[in-house]
Amino acid sequence: MDLLEDAPGSNAHEFTVSELSGAVKRSLEDQFGRVRVRGEIGRVSRPSSGHIYFDLKDDRSVLAAVTWKGQAAKLAQRPEEGMEVIATGRITTFPGQSKYQLIVDQIEPAGLGALMAMLEKRRQALAAEGLFDEARKRPLPSLPRVIGVVTSLSGAVIRDILHRLRDRFPTRVLIWPVAVQGEGCAPQVAAAIRGFNDLPQGGPIPRPDLLIVARGGGSLEDLWGFNEEAVVRAAAESRIPLISAVGHETDTTLIDFASDRRAPTPTAAAEMAVPVLAELAARLAESQARLTRCSQHHIDRPRQRLRDLSRALGRPGALTEGARQRLDLWAGRLDPALHGLVRTRRHQLAARPMPVALLRRFTDRKAHALHGLEHRLDSAATRRLERRRDRTVAMGERLEASLARVMAGTRRAIAQQDQRLADLARRLDGAVQRAIRNRDQAMQRVDRLRLSLGYKETLKRGFVVVHGPDGVVTTAQAARQLPQMDLEFADGRVTVRPESAPKPARKPKPPEQKSLF
Structure with missing residues (x-):
């Protein structure tokens, strides 16, 4: 008896692995x-292939998903771990691993809460890197010569900014047009900020002194491009001071934290960028008037003080007037007193004669004492006058030195103001010269266009203009009816008379050839 027996037959179809995988794939794709x-x-x-592979999960299951390279670049929202999203696509299988997956072509956040959570997470991550620190933010230039604006050309934002700048302080504006919402917003805005920073100093395109990134208001989804990491990093890396004017006053995006200054509206950004020209001119005129008044005051006050001090010193002659008056008074009394003394001494001498030698010694002693007093009086008066003169000279020197310092400071301030005015005049002259050159170049272009479109250039290529008595002849029939015509070439005219063209001669009919057979 054989140990092996034939198995009972079966009517079930035998599938290959590929057939079964294909059937499952078709069933799944048809159903979903x-x-x-x-x-x-x-x-x-x-x-590195550019495809994006990720998982979609809930609290019980996990679904594999993939976005191919071509579609990944078009996604409005890049997949990030932890995001709650709604993914749209088609279900298919991957026979190589016996699993099914979702081919995703569209991703959108699952509600505003998911967007806000993702935005807060990104804000905290970028803040941890120090991109939002106040210490790294630069002050805005007080008077920028060139302002770069990153915005859309089709909206009202750029018109509002240009109108406000024109009203306050007309200055040169460079516009970098970008998309302000949608898929291309973030890369275009980041490229515009870096492009302005890469402009060389003194190049054919002037490098801006200040940047404004502007957009009107909108929903969180509309403004999402300004929350992208690429835009935030470009704003933080900008070497040019940057004003963020994205949305209305209540709208907040991440570029607001990375920029050097946030404006509530695009119009407010223009007001932050430049001062009011009329107010600046008024302040300059007021400062100049104050400087003039202060300089005059510093000159007049020491002069008045010198006059006051000179009045307090008195006249040199007044110092001796009292002594001279007393001397006159005593001189008037001295003569009678001398006469009385002489009479008294004469009586005493007559009563008791005095030796001549003793009288002479007494007279000599008194005369010597009188001469000593006279010399001391003259020396004391001279010394007093010299002291007063020295004090007056020293005070005059101090006043002259103070006046010289004040005048030197005033001259320096006036020189600085003159230099600023000269700089402004030079810049104005340069602007006028540039405007004249631009107008001249435009006129030359129009003239070249006129020459290229004129018929004179056409004549040089071999064409001819036919002139008749009544003007230009445009048809052959009209030409045949004229007695003569002028043919205008590029180098002159030639007069011709039309003639009827001779009929072509009839060709002789070839002789008939007869066959010999």
């Missing part, structure tokens, strides 16, 4: 052609 799946993004993988 295009679906929308809500879930949280788990693991995200971005290989």
